[in-house]
Amino acid sequence: MNELFLKNLETNNAVNLNESQVQGVTHKDGPLLLLATPGSGKTTVLNMRIAYLILEHNINPKNILNLTFSKMAAKDMENRFEMFFGDIIEEKIHFSTIHSFSYNIVRTFYQSEGLRYEILENRLENKSKILKEIFSIYNKSIITEDKLEELTNNISLIKNSMLSEGQIASKDYGITNFHQIYKYYENYKENGVPGIRLLDFDDMLVEAYNILNNDKLLLKKYREKYKYISIDESQDTSLIQHKIIELISMPLGNIFMVGDDDQSIFGFRAADPKYLLDFKKTYKDGKILKIQENFRSSQEIVNTANEFIKNNFNRYNKNMFTRNGKYKNIPVNGFENEKNQVKFIIENIKKENESHTIAILYRNNNSAIDIVNILDKESISFYIKDTNNKFFNHWVVDDVLNFFRLSFNDTKIDIFERIYTKCSSYVSKNHIESIKFMDKKVSVFENLSSIFEPSDYRIKTLDDIKNKFKKLNNLSPSQGIRYIREDLKYEKNLERICDTLGYSMDSVQSILNSLEMIADECDTIVDFANRLSYLKKLMNESHKNTKSNITLSTIHSSKGLEFDSVYIIDLNDSIIPSYEAINSNNNDLIEEERRLFYVGITRAKKNLYLNWVKEKGSKVYKKSLFINEIEKITNPDKYKVNDSKDIKQAKFGVSERFSNTLIKEGFIPEIGKEVVHRVFGEGLVMELTDEMITISFEKSGIKKLSRLLCDARNMLWDKTS
Numbered sequence: 001m002n003e004l005f006l007k008n009l010e011t012n013n014a015v016n017l018n019e020s021q022v023q024g025v026t027h028k029d030g031p032l033l034l035l036a037t038p039g040s041g042k043t044t045v046l047n048m049r050i051a052y053l054i055l056e057h058n059i060n061p062k063n064i065l066n067l068t069f070s071k072m073a074a075k076d077m078e079n080r081f082e083m084f085f086g087d088i089i090e091e092k093i094h095f096s097t098i099h100s101f102s103y104n105i106v107r108t109f110y111q112s113e114g115l116r117y118e119i120l121e122n123r124l125e126n127k128s129k130i131l132k133e134i135f136s137i138y139n140k141s142i143i144t145e146d147k148l149e150e151l152t153n154n155i156s157l158i159k160n161s162m163l164s165e166g167q168i169a170s171k172d173y174g175i176t177n178f179h180q181i182y183k184y185y186e187n188y189k190e191n192g193v194p195g196i197r198l199l200d201f202d203d204m205l206v207e208a209y210n211i212l213n214n215d216k217l218l219l220k221k222y223r224e225k226y227k228y229i230s231i232d233e234s235q236d237t238s239l240i241q242h243k244i245i246e247l248i249s250m251p252l253g254n255i256f257m258v259g260d261d262d263q264s265i266f267g268f269r270a271a272d273p274k275y276l277l278d279f280k281k282t283y284k285d286g287k288i289l290k291i292q293e294n295f296r297s298s299q300e301i302v303n304t305a306n307e308f309i310k311n312n313f314n315r316y317n318k319n320m321f322t323r324n325g326k327y328k329n330i331p332v333n334g335f336e337n338e339k340n341q342v343k344f345i346i347e348n349i350k351k352e353n354e355s356h357t358i359a360i361l362y363r364n365n366n367s368a369i370d371i372v373n374i375l376d377k378e379s380i381s382f383y384i385k386d387t388n389n390k391f392f393n394h395w396v397v398d399d400v401l402n403f404f405r406l407s408f409n410d411t412k413i414d415i416f417e418r419i420y421t422k423c424s425s426y427v428s429k430n431h432i433e434s435i436k437f438m439d440k441k442v443s444v445f446e447n448l449s450s451i452f453e454p455s456d457y458r459i460k461t462l463d464d465i466k467n468k469f470k471k472l473n474n475l476s477p478s479q480g481i482r483y484i485r486e487d488l489k490y491e492k493n494l495e496r497i498c499d500t501l502g503y504s505m506d507s508v509q510s511i512l513n514s515l516e517m518i519a520d521e522c523d524t525i526v527d528f529a530n531r532l533s534y535l536k537k538l539m540n541e542s543h544k545n546t547k548s549n550i551t552l553s554t555i556h557s558s559k560g561l562e563f564d565s566v567y568i569i570d571l572n573d574s575i576i577p578s579y580e581a582i583n584s585n586n587n588d589l590i591e592e593e594r595r596l597f598y599v600g601i602t603r604a605k606k607n608l609y610l611n612w613v614k615e616k617g618s619k620v621y622k623k624s625l626f627i628n629e630i631e632k633i634t635n636p637d638k639y640k641v642n643d644s645k646d647i648k649q650a651k652f653g654v655s656e657r658f659s660n661t662l663i664k665e666g667f668i669p670e671i672g673k674e675v676v677h678r679v680f681g682e683g684l685v686m687e688l689t690d691e692m693i694t695i696s697f698e699k700s701g702i703k704k705l706s707r708l709l710c711d712a713r714n715m716l717w718d719k720t721s
């Protein structure tokens, strides 16, 4: 029976499944976790298996619940299924996100109980608006866009990770009065609009979970309906989503979970590979099937990526391999600056075969700006996967334009009011207020000078700034930005602002660098402002260019995609791994960053270019420690002698300051050092703090031990001693 099905598959769809793919496709009952390495055809297997249930076992498609992570992925799955089986399976197979499935549960319940609810995001007074208001009630200030995002993410994390009240209360969220804001927000949704329960996106999950737990009849209905459940991209599923799936799938346990713990990159949305690692704890008779053959990439890429990801500890052990041929080595390019990096990529792209699909991938959306600027100048069309206008709407861009505006006309008090704290003018809000009623045709600097005593030091400063603004008016746009940054002391003031408001100075500087690059070929300030508006429009519209063979995307959004050539840019420490991960002392964050890098490199079929820059603006950057790890694999000779300690330390995100505490006389534990423990045997030191040492033991896994006890009992020593 199976053979006939598979033979038909082969003839009708030209798909020749390998042995483990066949095992996946023909799995019928019971829990199965299909652990798939990148490019191993997991989506293909998932689709074929649905067809197998329908065609071979006469399962009604209505009894199969197909879940995936995002709307886009659900649509893509539907299209792929239609392409393969559209002419033999009449019924449309529906793929849905876990959110929309949860919404279905909530709607059914509320309707049957005659209760009213509204989705907060659909209301005029939406989630952002409400949170902004609550923030200003508690903090008497306006929340910045970045902070609002942080606040929203934290609320989402709480729901998705199912944190208890105690856990919420004990955590510092880095937002002033977070706990009060959170409580107020939750209360507002319940009681703010009489007779209507307001639900935000994540409440949908919490409500669905609670409803299923409390309404046994409804739960029974769902269980009877969905006898088979398949979940794609399960590494991106949060705890509450896993719990909902678990509830529906019991007691039959016909759950087909497909995922790759090594591609779990949405920790900030509460996805955690831990849930996949716990599969057998949740589903006692669950089976794990690995599909590890990569059909996508060259041998060089597969072998390198396979070794690279083994630097992570929290993972299922897998061995990705390919029968594809060798193609090309993986070049690593370091550039003096961002400009040279962009130039190199564009020149290379021009030489590529026209039928090649090409991706330029980056960690941060802002990295796309320089590329877009040059691609447009070269009249090369491109497609952008995920645009956001954060760059063009950023306050730094506004500031720079305001500096220029004031240089045209220094009588504009409304403009000066927006930048007076950013150019070391030494005037206060009160001073500004007091000149608002003065002659509007007179320079703001002169009006300000007139309110001080003749001997006041500020008169000289104001005169100085006035002259600088005059000079600014005669400079070209790119010289002007440099002048604003240095001579008008904007950058110096930014440091203080970033410090107080919690912005990252690195990202602010990179915006200024991009502005300089855009300004480079503009003759006048008007040209520069027009160029900015034009680029904004271009980027907004480029998601329509789906036919272009060049894709620009963040690494996050490139998941699931493949290209002949992949250029990953800005591979620097502080970018990937992020500054937060490097300085966090938290190995989980570094591991997530490593997974992100892994997702990026496994998108390439033939050519993979790894690029980093030595300087951004005036700041020197280090190449990403992940590039070091890659070079260690591709060029082991270079690393034999000098197995740099700092690579290992950075790898685990732990600073050097802990490495001098003694455990055993003469023995200094270090990150990455091989050690022997009297009870647990051989292992590798992963983390060190003043009190604790975390070791990954060969036989007994990862353990966090007290340094004091190890020391007092002589439990630990260097393996080589």
Ligand SMILES: Nc1ncnc2c1ncn2[C@@H]1O[C@H](COP(=O)(O)OP(=O)(O)OP(=O)(O)O)[C@@H](O)[C@H]1O
Binding pocket: 015, 016, 017, 018, 021, 036, 037, 038, 039, 040, 041, 042, 043, 044, 045, 260, 263, 295, 296, 559, 560, 561, 602
């Ligand atoms: N048995 C097979 N023989 C040849 N090619 C295959 C086979 N199975 C899958 N492929 C091809 O391999 C490529 C990768 O497949 P797919 O996109 O399904 O992988 P994936 O596991 O979802 O990858 P990723 O996790 O990296 O997104 C696709 O081009 C697919 O057509």
